[in-house]
Amino acid sequence: MALLKQIFNFYIDSSIHVALAVFALSWVTLLEFGIPYDRAVLYFIFFASITGYNFVKYFGLARFHHRSLTNWLKLIQVFSLMCFIGMCYFALKLELISLVVILGFGVVTFLYAIPFLPNKILYDKHKNLRNVSGLKVYIIALVWAGVTVVLPLLNNHVPLDTNVVVTGFQRFVFVTVLMFPFEIRDLNYDSLKLATIPQQIGIKNTKMVGVLLLMLFFLLEFLKPQLNVEHTVSMLITMFVTLMFLIFANRNQGRYYSSFWVEGIPLVWLLLLLVF
Template identity: 65%
Template sequence: MKVLKQIFDFYINSSIHVALSVFSLAWITLLEFNLPYDESVLYFIFYATITGYNFVKYFGIAKFHHRSLANWLKIIQLFSLLCFILLGYYAIRLEVKTLIYISIFGFVTFLYAIPFLPKHLFMDEKQNLRSIGGLKVYVIALVWAGVTVFIPVINANYPLDLNVCITALQRFLLVVALMLPFEIRDLNYDSLKLSTIPQLIGVNRTKFLGLLLLLGFCLMEFLKDNLNAIHVVSACVVGLVTLILICFSRQDQGKYYSGFWVEGIPIVWLLLILLL
């Protein structure tokens, strides 16, 4: 049992779970626009997510404690290096214009982790995008929406029409909603200067905001041309499940509540579409 827990913790801490969620959203985009399964773009997104998330999460730790790193962190570093190599392998198989768009999101991820801003903006010494008051959730949602919607369609030479833009905005709303349980969980630990959503409006209003975001997410499905019953039903189910998890989220939630159950909703969404 202990070994299984260690494997599961590695699965979460090494960002494999979140990478599968991003992978799932990108695959959903291909299915929604009737585009063929694209191994290169999907696997690039998967390995890029692991590399990017681990860079953001562990950059500071590795920078200042390199010689005294715990064994688990050293393993994650080696795993991230392998994913970076695989990322490069799939990157050379992508369209040039796709790589240009990817570089934009990669630059945002870099700024998200690396200190570069004036110290007077912060209460701590991080000086990166994630430390700017109220910005973190929207940066994450913007990157997720851009990577999982625009990158697959651009690489498939699909026109960036109104349906694509609606899907991107819809994805943005969903990711912001998915971030709310994380924001509630971290309420006791986040610096007040971060100005997170629960800090600004309280927990109950944050949950009501989640309702509004998910209502917009579901209704936007009806704005698209050529409505597909499978996508409408699956989106509504995902919206309902997400709302339930937001409503039951609290500051002292379980260890895996947000990191596994909430973050795994895109995987459930993909499986639902494939089953239907």
């Protein structure tokens, strides 16, 4: 049992679960637009998500405590290096326009973790985008929307028309709501100067905003030129699952409530689409 728990914790801590969530949303996009399974772009997104998330999470530890890293973190470092190699391999199979977009998101990810901003706009010495007051959730939602909607479609030569814009905005809204349980959980740890949404308006109002955003997420589907019943039903179920997890989120939630269950909601959406 202890071994299984260690494996599960590695699955979470090494960002495999969140990478599968990003992978799932990217596949959802391909299914919604009737595009065949694109192995190159999906595998690239999976390996890039692990590489990017682990870079953001462990950059400070690796930089300042390299010699004293635990075996656990060293294992994650080795795993991240293998994923980086996999990311580079599949990047070579992508379209040029995709690589240009990837470069842009790569820069954002880099600046999210690396100190570069002046002290006067930050609350502490970290000087990166992650610590700009009130900005964190929107950066994450924007990157996820770009990676899971724009990148797969560009790589398959889909023009960025109104339908794509609506889908991208839907994804931005959806990921923003997915972040709310994390933001509520982190009320116990975040500095007040971070100005997260629950810090600014409280837990109850955050949940009310989440409900309104989920309604917007679903209603935007009716702006699309063609309404697919299977896609709409799967989206409706996903919306209600997200709503339930949002309603029951609290600042003393269990360790895996957000990091496993909430983060696994995109996988539920993908499975629903595949079943339908």
